[in-house]
Amino acid sequence: MxxxxxxxxxxxxxxxxxxxxxxxxxxxxxxxxxxxxxxxxxxxxxxxxxxxxxxxxxxxxxxxxxxxxxxxxxxxxxxxxxxxxxxxxxxxxxxxxxxxxxxHCRLSVAEPTSLSASDDPSRWSHIRVATKYPNVTRRHFARRGVQAECIKLNGAMELAPSMGLCRRIVDLVSTGGTLKANGLVEVETIAEVxxxxxxxxxxxxxxxxxxxxxxxxxxxxxxxxx
The missing domain is CATH 3.40.190.10 (Periplasmic binding protein-like II)
Structure with missing residues (x-):
């Protein structure tokens, strides 16, 4: 010592x-x-x-x-x-x-724009999510009574929905430009960062x-x- x-x-x-x-x-x-x-x-x-x-x-x-x-x-x-x-x-x-x-940015849930038109996050009971924040994601959804199956990725989260890995992601968002360029839209904010x-x-x-x-x-x- x-x-x-x-x-x-x-x-x-x-x-x-x-x-x-x-x-x-x-x-x-x-x-x-x-x-x-x-x-x-x-x-x-x-x-x-x-x-x-x-x-x-x-x-x-x-x-x-x-x-x-x-x-x-x-x-x-x-x-x-x-x-x-x-x-x-x-x-x-x-x-x-x-x-x-x-x-300054935010930790958000995002999904394909085409899905968001008919999706209602309040009705989720089980979702699969790609994220590098599995602990935060599980805790967030557990508070809502939603079971979150997290797929751990360290980058290129925006590819996951279009490649069939999952339908939703949790990631940091600043301007939203990367989401938009990959056909995604924010549907929920988990935390301001x-x-x-x-x-x-x-x-x-x-x-x-x-x-x-x-x-x-x-x-x-x-x-x-x-």
Whole structure:
């Protein structure tokens, strides 16, 4: 077991997601005073771990779904994750103190436009759904008394209905353009989604001043960006 002195001297690690959210997060990193090394902003770099301008603060860049896992198991002390990911994994080891108000989208149920013309979601009793959110999907429909058979896919959800895999999907929706291009329409919203600052609960207990300071910095940066 690490001593308090050892814990205090370990680098503080912030896990951030790749992709669209990272572009929105970048100004907030400037707002909290974190400047990653040059490779962080190099689109050709395959580097995943980065030093910063702050001694003892590092950044790791991982898949959005993996941010929560890195933080929950203590590999990272802080992270940025959408509440869709937090709902799916429901890790008790994670505390989410700050809504950063970035990454706005929604988690929705969608089906073919041709089906929606005659379909009545209130009459569903059993449905088959393609999604990368099986836990959220099952819980959502269970609350409605609907049995949901979930087919786990990690991408290209919009293909599932046209390929005969299922008739409905649950996925993140931003503009709805991808759904429309694939002949689908939203029929129900499960949750509104934004990205949150997340914290490992053990890190908050063992490094309260340091971690608490970063929570305050992100709160202030999010408030100014609003």
């Amino acid at each position: 690490s001593s308090p002195e050892t814990v205090a001297n370990e680098p503080l690690v912030l896990a951030v997601p790749k992709g669209r959210i990272l572009k929105e997060l970048r100004p907030l990193l400037d707002g909290v005073g974190v400047e990653p090394e040059a490779a962080f902003d190099d689109p050709d770099s395959r580097q995943l771990r980065f030093a910063t301008n702050l001694t003892g603060v590092e950044i790791v860049r991982v898949r959005s779904f993996d941010v929560a896992t890195f933080v929950a198991f203590g590999a990272a002390h802080l992270g940025v994750a959408g509440n869709d990911v937090l709902m799916e994994f429901d890790y008790s080891e994670i505390y989410a103190p700050v809504d950063l108000s970035i990454g 934004t990205s949150r600052l997340i914290v490992n609960r053990t890190a908050l207990k063992t490094r309260p001043d340091q971690v608490g300071d970063w929570i305050g910095r992100f709160q202030e940066a999010a408030r100014h960006a609003a």
